[in-house]
Amino acid sequence: MQLQESEGQNVDIVEKCWYCKRNLADNKYLNIEEVSRNWLEITGLPKIKHQKTRKYTSKRCKNCFYIHKKVDKIFIATFTISFLCLIIYFLEYWHSYSFEFLVLPIIFFIVFMPIAHILIEIYFAKKYNTKPKCARIG
Numbered sequence: 001m002q003l004q005e006s007e008g009q010n011v012d013i014v015e016k017c018w019y020c021k022r023n024l025a026d027n028k029y030l031n032i033e034e035v036s037r038n039w040l041e042i043t044g045l046p047k048i049k050h051q052k053t054r055k056y057t058s059k060r061c062k063n064c065f066y067i068h069k070k071v072d073k074i075f076i077a078t079f080t081i082s083f084l085c086l087i088i089y090f091l092e093y094w095h096s097y098s099f100e101f102l103v104l105p106i107i108f109f110i111v112f113m114p115i116a117h118i119l120i121e122i123y124f125a126k127k128y129n130t131k132p133k134c135a136r137i138g
């Protein structure tokens with residue numbers, strides 16, 4: 001069907017999935033992510049007036065869509081379990097330790113969660129020979 005598929009420049013025309021580069025992309029499963037640069041305003045620099053929001057649209061196939069969906073579900077489960085453990089930890093040690101001691105697990109939680117998310121994404125991307133959802137941004 002696609003006669004010019006073999007030429008490198010025509011890859012975008014046939015719209016292959018950006019993540020796995022094997023399957024044809026389906027517009028139903030586009031990955032649209034908006035990365036807001038609002039943090040620039042927090043710094044209070046007068047030179048930076050307009051807020052920058054970049055929109056990333058990645059062509060994605062059905063297969064990769066379900067892989068990414070699965071990763072999100074696993075992450076939500078991990079997050080929930082970790083959060084429950086944190087609550088139990090707080091209830092257990094509320095009376096016996098100082099406030100400083102209680103701050104440490106919160107810091108760990110904030111640092112650990114984004115790392116865990118990326119690791120889960122990378123693991124599944126490698127398993128299914130595709131790219132993690134986060135690979136498009138950055």
Ligand SMILES: [Zn+2]
Pocket residue numbers: 017018019020021022023060061062063064065130
């Ligand atoms: Zn794909």
